[in-house]
Amino acid sequence: MSEKIGIAILGSTGSIGTQALEVIESYPDRFDLRVLTAHSNAALLIAQAKKFEPQCVVIGDESKYLLVKEALEKEDILVYAGENALAEVTTLDSVHVVLTALVGYAGLKPTLAAIRAKKNIALANKETLVVAGELVTKEARKYGVSIYPVDSEHSAIFQCLTGEHMNAIEKIYLTASGGPFRGWSTEQLEKVKKEHALKHPNWVMGAKITIDSASLMNKGLEVIEAKWLFDLKPEQIDVIVHPQSIVHSLVQFEDGSMKAQMGLPDMKLPIQYALTFPYRWKTDFPRFNFMDYPNLTFEQADRKTFRNLDLAFEALTKGGNLACSLNAANEVSVAAFLKDEISFLDIAKINEATMNATQFNTSADYDVYVQTDQLAREYAQNAIQLI
């Protein structure tokens, strides 16, 4: 444990990125932050760079390169810009773990680059596995790289599987808070505005994932992510609504025994575990107390009203490029919802129409994913215009 753990954070200005920096700040003698990247929030990236003094930073938006470059002129920090730089900085020798906390499809390319540079991945960007799970897991095996999940549900499963590599999984249960609209009818959902959807009962997260939580698309994407992370068949994955968000997920083994990982909802814990696995470092995070949660409740997910979860299971079962298409459609439809261009229920409608229109392709090929993503976005965008 004498060597520090070298970290690259892709997406350091987002919700996961900033919480990861809080974790890293708590252990100055044990983490060595080497790389910070941001899509467009130059001001925060500059502030983070000045505070943490990484080896280099990348600003995705090339128009902001000079701004960042000049602000960090007096620091010993290399400044890059653009998508290719994002992929390159993950390959630095001093980086041991790459935390991929970018939003959406954009995470795929740099994650593949990091895997090919034999870096372990702390995966917060679930879309990487949703879009290209077969390719990414194949590459990880080929390069001997581990993928440590950051999503609280998948971290829970991962924690429950520690020491159980010799035992087959019978089934997993991904827990879902149910979001702010749990129990609502279709009629009620028709009137939902983004202000309502952006208020998650338990978790503070970015805008995209908060909308996805409200529409159960996030749980759908997690189902697909779980398939690839833990090598499961669709029928081995179940979703259970648990409004208190204390039980983060469960595994059932072939002997019938179940293990659950639990705790207060706090993303810093799974972030830290993904960076320090298999070790658990002592924290001062608030501890769970049963007296604050004397009732833990569970109910079935309403897949009829919240169509997105059903769509994800359908994409998972049929396989091929359908999950890629679903994800692309959802990125477009959620963006449109956030711009008040479509209603909350339209999100699933556009996702479904796009998935149904997809030209089915089962080859695990990067170019197929790129093309599927592109076509699905165009289809969804057109569908939005027609609403």
Added chain:
Amino acid sequence: MSEKIGIAILGSTGSIGTQALEVIESYPDRFDLRVLTAHSNAALLIAQAKKFEPQCVVIGDESKYLLVKEALEKEDILVYAGENALAEVTTLDSVHVVLTALVGYAGLKPTLAAIRAKKNIALANKETLVVAGELVTKEARKYGVSIYPVDSEHSAIFQCLTGEHMNAIEKIYLTASGGPFRGWSTEQLEKVKKEHALKHPNWVMGAKITIDSASLMNKGLEVIEAKWLFDLKPEQIDVIVHPQSIVHSLVQFEDGSMKAQMGLPDMKLPIQYALTFPYRWKTDFPRFNFMDYPNLTFEQADRKTFRNLDLAFEALTKGGNLACSLNAANEVSVAAFLKDEISFLDIAKINEATMNATQFNTSADYDVYVQTDQLAREYAQNAIQLI
């Protein structure tokens, strides 16, 4: 996995013993039952021996030796009787795991003999660790022997600790059903008869442990057992009442993460895991379904009304031979309650008086335990006469 697992069951006619035989019967190609022993139920021992054809059987009650011997005359089975034989048969070469399912203090001597013969222990006899935890764990370390817990709570902790040997335990929560008198007042408990106490809401068990469950003494003994199994300080052990008996216990690690092991209440699962660790063998036990248990509830244990749990924590904190004394008093007082000689509330009164009268001794010496046990039994017996 080509060699079968050789098993000795000490106490094969009791609740744990008969359930262990059900488990063993399910895997005829993987288990090899070598030894069966019973305290006094000769008829059942004979029937078990004819069915499973072990290498040898022991009947504890020497007056029944001839009965067993003659009944098994035509079988290729060695028949022994008495306490010494019990200790000797655990040392057979063909035995890999000794399941100690005897009731009470009687488990200590044969368990120590098995440890010294370098046999791994599947420990269902919690009194062994309650009475002589320091000695037994020291001997297990010395002889390189593993102790696999069979109690559902300790099995749960043990399962949660798999793969976590490098990580410190911050705290454990032992769950308690609360027994049939959960929420009752002292006034209500005054009228309890053994018929009520023998009806446990969730678990089917022997008479002694069922009474101990109703009085929370069983949970107290489990607290002490947990201290020795997992090397904990008293303040690291908490008890939480969970009436549904689905969450079998929990571990909290230093990072704040908690793991729970869950499932339907069925002792066959922890029995099997103790025999097959680290492997989990596929079973057809009924599976847990959230829709049957949509509410899991938790409450604080009433240590004021149910004094026995407090006494156990006191014995644990003060250490030495107090737990041995408490256990001996409790065996005597529960036996008296089962004979309608004392009331339900008298059990804890006699236990407390006996513990307070104990001559404190901290040496982890077998003879000290034997003497403490003897004196405590005498003291408790006298106290019963005075009631």
